[in-house]
Amino acid sequence: MRTPMPTPKNSIEPLGPVLDNNCMRCPVREVSLFGALPLEIVEQLNNPAEHQLLPSGQVIYREDAASDAAYTLKDGVIKLTxxxxxxxxILRLITQGDVMGAEGLLTGHYNHTATALTPVQVCRLPIPVLKRLQDEHPIMNHALxxxxxxxxxxxxxxxxxxGTKKAGARLAAFLLYWSGRFGHEDSLPLPLSRAETGELLGLTIETVSRFFADFKRRGYVKEKSGRITIMDAKALEAISQGQSH
Amino acid sequence: MRTPMPTPKNSIEPLGPVLDNNCMRCPVREVSLFGALPLEIVEQLNNPAEHQLLPSGQVIYREDAASDAAYTLKDGVIKLTxxxxxxxxILRLITQGDVMGAEGLLTGHYNHTATALTPVQVCRLPIPVLKRLQDEHPIMNHALxxxxxxxxxxxxxxxxxxGTKKAGARLAAFLLYWSGRFGHEDSLPLPLSRAETGELLGLTIETVSRFFADFKRRGYVKEKSGRITIMDAKALEAISQGQSH
DNA sequence: CGACTTTTTGATCGGCCTCAATTGCTGTGG
DNA sequence: CCACAGCAATTGAGGCCGATCAAAAAGTCG
Structure with a gap:
């Protein structure tokens, strides 16, 4: 149901099957759960089959399903609903380096449905493996x-x-929050449809669209093919704090 | 506000009558963080000064303050805002056996303001002690x-x-959730004012009052001096799922 | 009992939802 | 290259829900 995106956007490069499956060269290893582990352990973990490239719109796991694995996101964006x-x-947006599905460790089932908002690269971590690592390397618990x-x-x-803000303030706050995750670039991907933005903020499509259009009209934000640019963070900041008008 | 509190803040000194300060006889030890620890370790921990009896309305710690301790709630109800x-x-309601303030372990400051909604008994756990227990007893990490x-x-x-429900449904769902915590009794304490219920559910005093009064009129709930009785859980269940009228 | 707070109830207003129609974008096939 | 289909986004009109403002009633505690 996804795919307003023409381009794979954040993908490191390959659409095709050519994945670099070596944990040692993983671009997110240091920030991932494995950042805490000794290198030699990481080497043992290396299991090419566990690295996956998934298309936008793909459901990775479902709410209440029995959980067999946790995932680390190497690239792309995922929504947890x-x-x-x-x-x-939408309860959380997962970005590069984030871990999801680890609740299976404790409850045995997933608490959310995980859906890719862009093409994604994930690293699949079977729960039994994670359990073993937890036991053998207490430091892993700190990371968790x-x-x-x-x-x-x-x-x-x-x-x-x-709970506390009204529609316009929520949207402004979200745009600022999201820009904080891609601060290094001038324009940033916003792989959420208006409907999804609404599902995140507890609003309808129309309300999100109206305020978004308003922000664009006032020149606070620019938008072009799935990417946005924050033009006036000050103004958005004010709106997010309720000083509208 | 709650009860006008005549007392200072983090006073170590118990105000009330003599407390049973022995961890070994603590009524919530098994469900607390210490449930995982060997008994002999618990004995070493025994530190009478760390057990506190605090009046309703007491602020136990504040948002953004430097965190020096986590707390286990032995009795009463606390709101985290x-x-x-x-x-x-209100982001969480703390009841018997719950732990709060442990985020100080990681961030060094509290993420909420903790306020007693009833007279409470808490067990204060200095962060350094918790850190030490964490290191010496990896099982503690599982509990955390x-x-x-x-x-x-x-x-x-x-x-x-x-995010998904309207006023009446939110209130009905909350009443059911809350009754789930005191399921063994027929009537249960509801130590939240209308204002606080509103702060939890993202509603105003008046809206909460209107729906509450409505539920009472219909005989779904009874209320008497801070205690409620769920008379028709089925009806509340239906309302919480949006099947109003 | 009397002062104060909390809750209830009423009346009105405004914001967001709902329903509906138009516009704009993207990818497809002629 | 253009026309068109299919969505997504925008815009408009109207209605409902919950907020706001205001006042009365009920509960609490000295």
Whole structure:
């Protein structure tokens, strides 16, 4: 259902089967769970079959399904959603280096549905392997703890936004937050449709579209084929704090 | 505000009557972080000064303050809030056996303001002690991980509720959730004011009051001096799923 | 009992949703 | 290269839900 994107965007390069499956050369190894592990352990882990290139729109796992693996995202963007009352709520956006699905370690099933918003490269980590690493390398627990804490903070921020701010302020805050993840570039990918942005912020397509269009009209943001540029962060900042008009 | 609190803040000194400060006899030891520890370690930990009895309304720590300790709640209810746009959002309700403030382990500061909603008994755990336990007893990390995962799920549920449901459904869902925590009793304490319920659910005092009054009129709930009884869980369940009227 | 706070109820307003139609974009096939 | 189909995004009109403003009623505690 995805694919407004003409280009694979963030992909390191290959569409094709040519993946670099060597953990030692993994571009996100240091920031990943394995950053904490000794190099020789990482070498043992090397299992080409566990590296996957998936197309945009692909569902990687589903809410309530039995969990067999956690994933580290090497490239692309993934949404984690849960469904209530027939409505989907995006609870987290996964970007490069993030871990997802690790809740399977504790509960045995996934808490979300994970869907690729762009073509993605993921590293699949079977739960039993993760369990073993956890036992053999206590340091791994620190890494997991840090991941969990970061996830908790993200969701708390989301609840705070949705619970306290109105539509325009939520959208402005989200754009600023998102730009913070790609701060090094002038323009940044925004692989969320209006519908998905709404599912994240607890708004309808139309409301998101209206405020987005408004921001563009005022020159606060530019948008072109799935990429945006923040033109006036100050203004967005003010709006996100409720000083509208 | 809650009860006007005559007392200072983090006073080590227990105000009330003599507490049973022995960890070995602690009613929540098995469910607490210490449940994982060998008994002889727990004995060493025994430090009477770290057990506190605090009055309702007491602020235990504040958002952004440097964190010196985590806490286990032995008895009572505590709200964890964050502030945005001048509005408070309750992000979690802490009940017996829950741990709070452990984020200080990783970030060095608290992510919320913790306020007692009832008189509470807490067990104070200095961060350095926790760090040491973490190093010396890797099993402790499992306990922490489980706590973090549970907190994450709670907040995700909150975000899901606020993001996808309307007022009446949110309130009904909350009442059911809350009754789930005191399932063994027929009537259960609800130590949240209408204002606080609103801060949790992203609603105003008046909206909460209106729906609450409505539920009572219909006989779905009874309320008497801070305690409620769920009379018709089925009906509330239906409402929480959007099948109103 | 009397002062204060909290809750309830009413009336009105505004923001966001809903329904509906138009415009714009992207990829496809003639 | 253009026409067209199929979506996504935009824009408009109207209605409902919940916020806001205001006041009365009920509960709490000295």
């Amino acid at each position: 849960r469904r209530a009352n027939g409505k989907d709520q 703890l840090a991941r969990w804490a970061s996830a908790l903070q993200q969701v708390e921020n989301l609840a705070l936004e949705i | 964050r502030r945005a746009n001048g509005k408070d959002q 991980l489980a706590r973090w995962a549970s907190a994450l799920q709670q907040v995700e549920n909150l975000a899901l509720e606020i």
